[in-house]
Amino acid sequence: MVDFFEKIANYIKSNRVVKHLIFWSVFTIFNLIRDIAAGSHRGEKYPIYEELIPLTSIISDIPAIITSYLVVYICFEKFIKKQKYVLGILLFIVIIYIMANLYRLYNIHIIEGVYRVPPFHKESLLEIIKTPRYLIPNYIPSLVYISFIFTAVKYHFESEEKRRNQLEIDKEKVDLELKTLKGQLNPHFLFNTLNNIYSLSILNSPHTSNAIAKLSEMLDFVLFKSDDELVSLENEISLIENYITLEKLRYNEDLQISFTKDIQASNTIPPLVLLSLVENAFKHGEKSNSTAPEIHIDLQSTEDQLTFKISNSITNSEKVKTRKPLGLVNIKKQLSLIYGSQYSLEISNEPSKLLFTVTLIIKK
Numbered sequence: 425m426v427d428f429f430e431k432i433a434n435y436i437k438s439n440r441v442v443k444h445l446i447f448w449s450v451f452t453i454f455n456l457i458r459d460i461a462a463g464s465h466r467g468e469k470y471p472i473y474e475e476l477i478p479l480t481s482i483i484s485d486i487p488a489i490i491t492s493y494l495v496v497y498i499c500f501e502k503f504i505k506k507q508k509y510v511l512g513i514l515l516f517i518v519i520i521y522i523m524a525n526l527y528r529l530y531n532i533h534i535i536e537g538v539y540r541v542p543p544f545h546k547e548s549l550l551e552i553i554k555t556p557r558y559l560i561p562n563y564i565p566s567l568v569y570i571s572f573i574f575t576a577v578k579y580h581f582e583s584e585e586k587r588r589n590q591l592e593i594d595k596e597k598v599d600l601e602l603k604t605l606k607g608q609l610n611p612h613f614l615f616n617t618l619n620n621i622y623s624l625s626i627l628n629s630p631h632t633s634n635a636i637a638k639l640s641e642m643l644d645f646v647l648f649k650s651d652d653e654l655v656s657l658e659n660e661i662s663l664i665e666n667y668i669t670l671e672k673l674r675y676n677e678d679l680q681i682s683f684t685k686d687i688q689a690s691n692t693i694p695p696l697v698l699l700s701l702v703e704n705a706f707k708h709g710e711k712s713n714s715t716a717p718e719i720h721i722d723l724q725s726t727e728d729q730l731t732f733k734i735s736n737s738i739t740n741s742e743k744v745k746t747r748k749p750l751g752l753v754n755i756k757k758q759l760s761l762i763y764g765s766q767y768s769l770e771i772s773n774e775p776s777k778l779l780f781t782v783t784l785i786i787k788k
């Protein structure tokens with residue numbers, strides 16, 4: 425049943441003719457209610473009037489409908505939207521005045537002819553033009569009123585449709601950019617990990633098979649879960665621990681690493697973001713000290729935010745470098761697309777400790 429109504433709603437949204445028919449149907453129903461409420465005093469003078477109210481109410485709207493379309497598609501579309509305000513306003517006045525005269529002519533010769541018993545005097549168009557006192561209180565306000573309502577409703581729905589279309593375009597754009605960024609991260613991760621295993625195989629290390637098993641677990645995550653926009657924090661932690669295990673196999677006991685976790689509440693995060701920060705730390709930590717890189721990781725997760733801080737050792741020569749690694753640039757772009765202003769990524773050098781530190785805070 426819900427799907428049925430959704431299909432109807434989508435059909436109405438996509439069909440301009442149906443939307444116009446619905447608007448004028450609602451307008452006619454309101455006019456009909458108004459005419460029924462006001463019909464008693466005319467019924468005293470014209471007994472047949474009350475019986476014919478539905479018919480007269482429907483056909484009496486025709487001039488107002490025509491006027492509304494002339495105002496929208498000529499005054500607004502051709503002039504006012506193109507910033508030709510003076511011409512648009514002048515044309516609006518001319519259309520309203522001409523249609524008001526025709527409205528009165530239509531009302532006298534068509535509408536009143538339905539319920540009034542002839543003979544009765546029917547003013548000609550020339551007589552109507554010569555006596556505008558009937559137009560100002562009875563016809564012009566009505567035409568202006570309905571024209572403005574129709575215009576406002578039309579442009580409101582057009583604006584909403586444009587907004588929805590823009591949101592869809594933006595979402596598609598974000599999805600494409602995220603896929604592109606993940607595509608840049610994934611090969612980088614695979615390249616580094618395969619290099620690690622290759623190094624173990626060169627050394628005929630007994631840990632090679634264990635490293636391949638860990639890599640298999642990581643590939644399972646990358647291939648089947650990294651396409652999700654968000655993954656559980658637990659999955660990302662498991663991925664990081666597998667990665668650290670691979671690095672420990674390569675460095676044996678030389679690697680100085682600490683990984684502290686304080687998980688007070690589970691969170692979801694973009695896949696591979698934390699792992700990419702870990703990769704970056706290993707990459708630059710290895711450059712500073714190829715035999716014993718020093719890396720410290722601290723992860724805190726609460727109901728309000730997630731904080732991930734990672735530091736790696738650097739050399740004196742690296743202190744003067746200010747250019748951000750490509751991996752960090754990609755991570756920042758990915759976080760901006762998902763979180764907007766609800767995150768911070770701070771990068772700092774600590775010369776006294778020879779440490780390069782990245783701190784990521786994601787707020788809920």
